[in-house]
Amino acid sequence: GDSVTQMEGPVTLSEEAFLTINCTYTATGYPSLFWYVQYPGEGLQLLLKATKADDKGSNKGFEATYRKETTSFHLEKGSVQVSDSAVYFCALTYSSASKIIFGSGTRLSIRP
Amino acid sequence: EAQVTQNPRYLITVTGKKLTVTCSQNMNHEYMSWYRQDPGLGLRQIYYSMNVEVTDKGDVPEGYKVSRKEKRNFPLILESPSPNQTSLYFCASSLAPTGGPGYTFGSGTRLTVV
Numbered sequence: 392g393d394s395v396t397q398m399e400g401p402v403t404l405s406e407e408a409f410l411t412i413n414c415t416y417t418a419t420g421y422p423s424l425f426w427y428v429q430y431p432g433e434g435l436q437l438l439l440k441a442t443k444a445d446d447k448g449s450n451k452g453f454e455a456t457y458r459k460e461t462t463s464f465h466l467e468k469g470s471v472q473v474s475d476s477a478v479y480f481c482a483l484t485y486s487s488a489s490k491i492i493f494g495s496g497t498r499l500s501i502r503p
Numbered sequence: 504e505a506q507v508t509q510n511p512r513y514l515i516t517v518t519g520k521k522l523t524v525t526c527s528q529n530m531n532h533e534y535m536s537w538y539r540q541d542p543g544l545g546l547r548q549i550y551y552s553m554n555v556e557v558t559d560k561g562d563v564p565e566g567y568k569v570s571r572k573e574k575r576n577f578p579l580i581l582e583s584p585s586p587n588q589t590s591l592y593f594c595a596s597s598l599a600p601t602g603g604p605g606y607t608f609g610s611g612t613r614l615t616v617v
Binding site: 425432433434435436437440480486489490491493494495496 | 507536543544545546548551553559561562593595599605606607608609610611
């Protein structure tokens with residue numbers, strides 16, 4: 392079945408460092424891909440999405456490109472801030488699907 | 504403000520005592536869903552609803568019930584809670600009949616069953 396695999400956390404970086412959180416997926420069709428962010432004590436918020444191959448989603452300085460050839464959707468940011476500390480979830484779904492499939496989440500901590 | 508509202512935020516209860524977690528959205532969304540979040544397991548879908556009076560099981564429905572009598576509300580019912588239902592629960596909604604465009608999540612309900 393379809394699944395999402397994320398890199399294990401926690402990931403700890405210094406402020407202004409470059410961030411990459413890896414995400415790969417297994418899918419039987421052509422899903423839409425998402426990154427969600429969960430700040431402490433809050434629900435998940437949609438960070439960015441891409442609906443087809445080679446699309447790039449971007450928001451708040453974060454970017455991710457839908458790579459069909461490598462079945463990946465890695466999250467990147469050029470310069471992280473302390474306020475980016477959160478748990479990040481990669482996810483996929485189909486337009487006709489009844490649910491979104493989430494990865495297990497990657498906790499990111501940024502040191503001042 | 505467009506939002507999904509869950510209540511309560513925190514709940515401690517005893518085994519076997521029926522409880523209901525409420526979920527309400529003010530965006531006129533057709534699709535609503537319940538997930539539970541457990542360490543190392545990510546989010547797993549419990550139940551979902553594509554419209555009023557239309558509900559179906561997700562991946563982990565055992566021990567839970569839902570109802571969708573009105574478009575805005577989608578309560579989660581635990582008839583006889585057990586300790587393995589201790590978890591963080593999220594309600595989510597989406598504009599489309601499915602989750603395709605992405606979800607709006609509530610702030611979560613942390614449930615402890617002792």
